[in-house]
Amino acid sequence: MDQKMLIGGCWADASDKKIIDDINPFSEHLIGTVPSATKEDVDKAIELAVEGQQEWSMVPLYRRIEIFDKYRQLITDHREELARLMTEEGGKLYKDSLGEIDVHGYIFRAFAEGARNQYGLVIPDGLEPRVEKDLVIARQEPLGVIACIIPYNYPAELFAHKVAPALITGNAVIIKPASDTPMSAICFAKLLIEAGVVPNAVQVVTGNGSKIGDWITENSNIAAISLTGSTPVGAHIMNVASSHVPHVYLELGGNDPFIIMNDCDLDRAVEQTIGGRISNAGQTCCAAKRILVQKEIQDAYIQKLLLALQKLKCGDPFAPDTDMGPIINKNRACKAVQAVELSVSQGANCIFGGHTSGAMMEPTVLSEVTPAMDVANNLEIFGPVIPIIKFDTIEEAIMISNQSHFGLHAGIMTENIKTALRVGKELQCGCVVINGCGNYRTAHQAFGGCKMTGSGREGISYTLNEMTRTKTIAFSDVYN
16 A cells, blocks of 8 residues: 655655655554655645645634534544554554544544634733723734644644644644654545645655654744654754744653552552553653652562563454554664663663564563663653662652653652642652553643653643734724
C-alpha cells in the first residue's frame, strides 16, 4: 500500500521520486512507501498553505464547525480501517488504536465547542483619564500557517491536538508526521478535505524529519511550530526558528517520577506501575519512568510487581489478549536495551526481562537504582523499563524527583492528604496525579511541563489561545 503526500489538495510524489519504507514493527514486513520530500516540495506546500489560509480564514466559524462535525462522522465511518493502519505501522495494540481514534474524534468536537465560546473582550470604560471616552475591544485572529510536527507514539491523538485548534481558528497547517507512522496522518488529512476544509489549508509532507523539520522551521511564512518530540530536537527547532521568530510550542522529553509511600494501597500501586509503564510499550511522554518506593515496602512491592509482570502477554498487537506490543522499530528497542546495560554497569540489578527480539522488548525491572545513576536523572528510556529507586523520607523523594532537568508529569500513591498536597505543590512538573501514576491526560487539561520538557500548553481552551493572536481595536473619543 503506497501513499503519496497531500500538496495543494492533490496527491504528490517527491519531486525527485525518492521514497521511504513504512515497516510493520511486529512482523517486520513492508506495509508500503511514502514520498521522501525535497526542499522544493516543502517550499511549494508552504506557499500553497499561505494562499489556503487566506481562503480558509474567510470561512465563517459556524461553517468550520459544521465541517468538523462532518469530519468526525467520516472518522467514525472509517474507525476500524484507521485503527488497523495505526496498528500495522506503529505496533500499538489494536484495541488501543480503536480507543485513540475515538479520542481523536472527541478532541475535534471539543475544539469546535471551545471555539464557539472563544469570546472577545471589552476593556471597562474609564480605567484611565487619558482614555475615559474611548471604547477598547480585543478579538482573536489566526496566526497564519502552523507547522504541526507529530510523533509516532500517539499519531491520532496528537494530530488532533495540533491540527484541530489550528484549523478551527482559521489557520492553515503543514503536517509533518513521524517517518515511522506517516500513513495515518495522510488518511486524516484526506478526510478533512473530504469534509470540506479548503484543500490548500491542509498540506502533508513526508520524509526524513531532520531535513524536513529544518526546511519547514526556517521558512519565514511559518507563523507557528507545534512539536511533540525529543528535547534535542526541540532545542534545535528553537535555534533554527530564531531567525524569523515564529511562535514555538514544544512538548519534549520526560523522566517522570512515581512516588509510592508505605501507607498506600500496594496492589493499586503495582497496577498503576504496569498501566503507566507497559502501556504502548513504554512509549509515552508522561509515562512513569522512575519508580520511587519507600524502603519499608520495597521488597513487598517488587514481589507483587514481578508476579503481575509474569502474567502479561506480549506479542501480536492484533491479538485481543495481548497486553503489550512492540517498540516502534528495532533501533529504538536497541537503544532501550543499551540504557538498561548502562544502568547495570552503574550498579543496578536487572531482575526481570532485559532482552529483545526484533522490536519486541520484554518488560524489564531494574532494582538497586541509586539517585546518582543516569536513569534516575536525565536518561529517558522510551520502552517498558521499570527502574526502582528506594527512598527513606518524603523530603528525599521530592529531592530525587526534582533533580532531573525534565518536568512533565508525576504521581504519588499515599493515603495521607497532607503528604499528597505537599508533593503536588513542591514537584517541578506540569501535572501531579494523586493516587495514580503520571500517565494521565484529558483533552481539557493544560498538558505540558517545565524546565527542559518544553514550552506552551496543549488543551482545549489553552491551545485555542496559543494558536491565535489578540488584536486590540480602539474607538477613540467615541463617548464624547
